[in-house]
Amino acid sequence: MAPILMESSPFASHFADLKPLLEITGPAWLQSARERGFHEFEAVGVPTTRDEEFKYLPLRPLTEWKLAPAHGATLDRQQVAKLTLGEIDAITLTFINGQFAPEVSTDDLLPDGVFVLPFEDAFLAMPETFEKWLGKVATTSQKLGTTNDDRFIALNTAFLQDGAFVYVPKNTKIVRPIHLQFVSDASVSPIAIHPRVLVVLEDHAEAVILESHVGQTGQYFTNPVTEVVLGAGAQLEHVRYQDETDSAVHIGNFAVHQSENSVLNSIVAQFGSAIARLDATVWVGGSNAETWLNGASVGRGHQRIDNHTRIDHALPHCQSFEVYKTILDDHAHGVFNGKIFVYQDAQKTDAKQTNQGLLLSPTAELDTKPQLEIFADDVKCTHGATVGQLREDALFYLRARGIPKKEAEALLVYAFAAEVFEKISEPSIQAAIEARLFQKLA
Amino acid sequence: MLTITNLHAKIDEKSILKGVNLQINPGEVHAIMGPNGSGKSTLASILAGKADYEVTEGTVEFEGQDLLELDPEERAAEGLFLAFQYPVEIPGVTNTYFLRTALNNVRKHRGLPELTMSEFTKHIKSKVEMMELPSSLLSRSVNEGFSGGEKKRNEIFQMAVLEPKLCVLDETDSGLDIDALKVVSHGVNSLRSPERAVLVITHYQRLLDYIRPDFVHVLIGGKIVKSGGPELALELEANGYSLIEGELAVAA
Ligand SMILES: Nc1ncnc2c1ncn2[C@@H]1O[C@H](COP(=O)(O)OP(=O)(O)OP(=O)(O)O)[C@@H](O)[C@H]1O
Ligand SMILES: [Mg+2]
Numbered sequence: 001m002a003p004i005l006m007e008s009s010p011f012a013s014h015f016a017d018l019k020p021l022l023e024i025t026g027p028a029w030l031q032s033a034r035e036r037g038f039h040e041f042e043a044v045g046v047p048t049t050r051d052e053e054f055k056y057l058p059l060r061p062l063t064e065w066k067l068a069p070a071h072g073a074t075l076d077r078q079q080v081a082k083l084t085l086g087e088i089d090a091i092t093l094t095f096i097n098g099q100f101a102p103e104v105s106t107d108d109l110l111p112d113g114v115f116v117l118p119f120e121d122a123f124l125a126m127p128e129t130f131e132k133w134l135g136k137v138a139t140t141s142q143k144l145g146t147t148n149d150d151r152f153i154a155l156n157t158a159f160l161q162d163g164a165f166v167y168v169p170k171n172t173k174i175v176r177p178i179h180l181q182f183v184s185d186a187s188v189s190p191i192a193i194h195p196r197v198l199v200v201l202e203d204h205a206e207a208v209i210l211e212s213h214v215g216q217t218g219q220y221f222t223n224p225v226t227e228v229v230l231g232a233g234a235q236l237e238h239v240r241y242q243d244e245t246d247s248a249v250h251i252g253n254f255a256v257h258q259s260e261n262s263v264l265n266s267i268v269a270q271f272g273s274a275i276a277r278l279d280a281t282v283w284v285g286g287s288n289a290e291t292w293l294n295g296a297s298v299g300r301g302h303q304r305i306d307n308h309t310r311i312d313h314a315l316p317h318c319q320s321f322e323v324y325k326t327i328l329d330d331h332a333h334g335v336f337n338g339k340i341f342v343y344q345d346a347q348k349t350d351a352k353q354t355n356q357g358l359l360l361s362p363t364a365e366l367d368t369k370p371q372l373e374i375f376a377d378d379v380k381c382t383h384g385a386t387v388g389q390l391r392e393d394a395l396f397y398l399r400a401r402g403i404p405k406k407e408a409e410a411l412l413v414y415a416f417a418a419e420v421f422e423k424i425s426e427p428s429i430q431a432a433i434e435a436r437l438f439q440k441l442a
Numbered sequence: 443m444l445t446i447t448n449l450h451a452k453i454d455e456k457s458i459l460k461g462v463n464l465q466i467n468p469g470e471v472h473a474i475m476g477p478n479g480s481g482k483s484t485l486a487s488i489l490a491g492k493a494d495y496e497v498t499e500g501t502v503e504f505e506g507q508d509l510l511e512l513d514p515e516e517r518a519a520e521g522l523f524l525a526f527q528y529p530v531e532i533p534g535v536t537n538t539y540f541l542r543t544a545l546n547n548v549r550k551h552r553g554l555p556e557l558t559m560s561e562f563t564k565h566i567k568s569k570v571e572m573m574e575l576p577s578s579l580l581s582r583s584v585n586e587g588f589s590g591g592e593k594k595r596n597e598i599f600q601m602a603v604l605e606p607k608l609c610v611l612d613e614t615d616s617g618l619d620i621d622a623l624k625v626v627s628h629g630v631n632s633l634r635s636p637e638r639a640v641l642v643i644t645h646y647q648r649l650l651d652y653i654r655p656d657f658v659h660v661l662i663g664g665k666i667v668k669s670g671g672p673e674l675a676l677e678l679e680a681n682g683y684s685l686i687e688g689e690l691a692v693a694a
Binding site for chain 2: 391393394396397398399400401402403404405407408411412414415416418419
């Protein structure tokens, strides 16, 4: 007998409805993975505020909205460009409501051995790589921690159907950025979407990936999971841009596995959604790796924006630098939870975490929780958290030079967030995100 | 140009200015000297429009307007400039972007067309050279990580770009090496004209060797207790404030 709570979750009926379709999509092992994912999720169900990891995040819409499984929708190139970051010159894969949309994607000639494919093609092109890594990165099993909670990853796996696959072979550098864009359109009814991304950079491969999540209209729940594997000496710049509709629920996971000498530069922009949560999780499983996690979020109205980061330093001589900033206005509420685990073997770890909040209204609220758990003795770990208002002295200085109050305030807010986006090395992406930020604040 | 009459001001119930009177005409250079904590920066901040202070009595007239009624940005646009004693660091806003935004707002107020980036670059070129500012300082965030001297040079550079009518310098000389002092003084002097006035706040006679004042005032305990010509500064340099404080005590 299922407990009452679960009966109100729509996902059991979605799973039953979609099963015939899912079964014939992809290899056989995938269907077992889906079954496992489904059971793992159903065992715990939609979290309530009694679940430690979701204590501050009311997810009632998931049970109250009468979500339907995602259905197809069509949008033309202009509509998509308007929603995302405009026309960025990139190798582009677009997914609408989780389904690959070739008419708004690009068809590029890629260097030998490089793949940027929807799953349907990836199952055929690289079945072993797919099987080797899918589901192995986005998981906290075998990791330290007492509140590990993978239920939304399990839910995503249960419905895994389409997604984006990126593969860069050894010693190959892709100069053009890769843009994976996920567009949601819930004009007909509230829907649930479970997009998935798998990125594999082999040893000494290099790439720049922009992953954007945007919405056209309506209430929907999107539950994207991205898994990234970085081989030895691989370098990835990953920009994750979230600007869903203002009634969307976005629960995202971004998980990375780093090998020795690899460099991850992650930049997160969270602008949209009624409720947004991102878990950025990095397993540093090789020595001398470098991890950069940067994030900036802007919340207004009654938006809820949560950022949870987790870095597992498992091996020695690694460095991580983390800067997350949150700007909240009106009644917006944000959470920053930054976990750093330093395992017993991870001597000489150098980890630095900074979290800054800017509150533009007395009713905005930011809860921050740095969480450092250190099991090695020769390490350098620091964290700093500040929450404040706009600096009066800076505001006065700008006004004393002739800049009107409103403009001076916007300039300071913009500067606060823009510092994060300065970490983006690809000028076209940086400019596009900064332009969006400017619009957002105007 | 500027008429301060019987100005009283307090902060957090602590009264700081206790009846300041000062008249500055176009073309003049005035210097204010006075011991630490006597209220010099307070006076400068009130002129620039800092909200922390409460004016309890008196008036300030600038170019025929009630200065105290104007917002800080309006005062700047009307031609008042304060070079801060402690210039503020603003991470994330580049010096050039900031200054162009400021200049264009001021120009708009004066009915002049806004400058494009390339026009702006041309406009500031000679001033950058005059202030010997390395171009890297222009692309960096406003004052962030600037040395003390660089901050002060940046203040005078901004002043040269904004071309105000009244330049108020609050201890611009402190923290400058001898060469930088010359550069800064040269910057100020280059702005001197029959239409412009300068008010320098300083502790040291040395700056006044470079920027020759027409009048020197001594501010003690929130009041101007003595005014004179340039020779007053020399006298203070030689004797300190104790002599004047003594005279005041006798008179009281
Ligand atoms: N926010 C404040 N709260 C309380 N007292 C203040 C505040 N700001 C200034 N004061 C006091 O007002 C007095 C005048 O300060 P002000 O900065 O104007 O002096 P100053 O003449 O510029 O001194 P200095 O030569 O050291 O720069 C000082 O006693 C100072 O402590
Ligand atoms: Mg002072």
